[in-house]
Amino acid sequence: MNHRVTAAVVWCCVLLTLTAMAGCSKKAVPGQTAYPSAATPAGPGAGGRYTPGGPIDEATWQKLGLRTEEERQRFLKEMDEFQNDDIYFEFDAYVLMDEAKAILDRKVDFLRRYPKVSVTVEGHCDERGTNDYNLALGERRANAAWQYLVNSGIEPSRLNMISYGEERPIALGHDEASWAKNRRAHFVVQF
């Protein structure tokens, strides 16, 4: 124990691999799968189905059972309203307010009138909460709207749900006016 040796006593030799920093970290990360671009809407758009915003071909009009120009113009107008009328929520809440219920009643009318139309209900949140919690909250909002539509007699098989949490704001400001617009359920048609 009483070393008076003047040379080094302990020699260790440790090899450490720096592969991670030099070998791998600069590499591009190739996806294994050819994923669709995010610009492609999540809802079904391929396979002969209607692409939102695109023209409706004759076969699709026939499928919808809309034969006259008057019927078709009315449908286009009502579809616009259907997709533009969001319902809104209080902060950290998913209870349907009276105004939301009134809007949902109009959506029920539309869906009854056009039984071939399906809907994706999107749940959204404002930016103030936590991303993770908002994904769950957004789903609750979509769920609240979904439940109201189902309770009103709409077939669950016509309704899809997705939560975007706070990831898809439509108003980009950082104030209550913008937040209020983002705490919403949004409705997208498919047929």
Place this chain on the structure above:
Amino acid sequence: MGKGTAETVRRACAGRGWRKLLILFWAAAGFMSASGAWGAERVYIDITQPGFVKLPIAVPDFKMQGDDAGPARQMAAVIRDDLDLSGYFKVLDPAGFLESPQQMGVLPSEIRFDSWKAVGAEFLVRGQYEARGGGLNAEFRLFDVVSQKMVVGKAYEARVADARAVAHRIANEIIAALTGEAGIFDTRLAFVQAEGDAKEIYVMDLDGQNLTAITRDRSTALSPAWSPDGTQLAYVSYVEGQPKIFIANVFSGARRAVAGYPGINITPAWHPAGGRLAVTLSKDGNPDIFLMDAQGSLLKALVSGWAIDVSPSWSPDGSKIAYVSNESGNPHIYVLDLAGGNKRRLTYEGKYNTSPAWSPKGDWIAFSSMNGGRHNIFIVRPDGSGLRALTHGEGDNESPTWSPDGRLVAFSSTREGASAIWAAVVNGEGIRRLTRLGGAQSQPSWSPRANR
């Protein structure tokens, strides 16, 4: 003291290729006889004590041998930066040093301790290197200026291109010698990078180097979580429409979807032993927390009920999870004992407490709390005592994640405008910015210690 130090460095294992970094240890006989054995027997900094005084340390530029002057300043600067980040040290400004870094010696017998005492240093890091033909031989010695002894010294053989990595290793050794536990300066951060409409997962070294994209989908990727062995990242992505959980190999980029049940598949958290994850799924119509294996097979439900239950975080022994539930009407942090099924509410202050992160030492749970429209980072003991704020209303501060030594907390903050990743020492001091990129960075996840 300080005389008779070994000054030869034996290079025993040279030539193993550029990926290998060779480290050689040596020790001073004087230090040995004083402490009884080589190594950090004496703990200079007791990290279990709160409110210790920062140690003044001097890190002059390295002494150059050979023909490449670049690493002289770079290595010392990296070490200074690391030591500053650690929160243990007051890193002295080299402008005030009395000695010229290229003139002064490196051996214990050559150090003028009085001159370093005069500038207020209690510790001195003295390094030198030789750079030739792309190869780098570097060595450092850490001196206790007060007792005029060498604490630790090591030599490294690497490429000049890896000078920064060597400097991080040296900083780790300095921390190890003074605290008994290695530093974390070769760890990495994963985070979400928002660019335009897309959110991608990125990984970078703690000092911002080696920025790497893990996803390039132009979709929305969220919630990165390191596997305990540091080789994989679990994350959430909308790339296939609904939010699904993916696992990517950090090195190869290979990835696979592991949870794509109907509804949301979010907030992955690796079990500390690896192989399994706690996740939030709403496949049963309600966001509940499940245990699944890394192939995506569900093992059991951990938390279920009518409420929103999300964001699990494991205790380091894997016996408990902290998570968020709104069963009281607002989101709060709860702790579930997995063996007994015993559930306890942890937070009562405020109305919006989310993002729990259990410290790797087990002694704290960090979370973000929203009050008056602002998010701040708090820490609390797992028994609910000791609640303390780490941030105080400087922008929004969210998504805490712990360094593997449990000393630092990284989080996102909007204190300088767009969200960026910041870190603070657990005592709330030494807040500093870690990302300096365009776009906005959020949801950091601190890697485990390097497994390279």
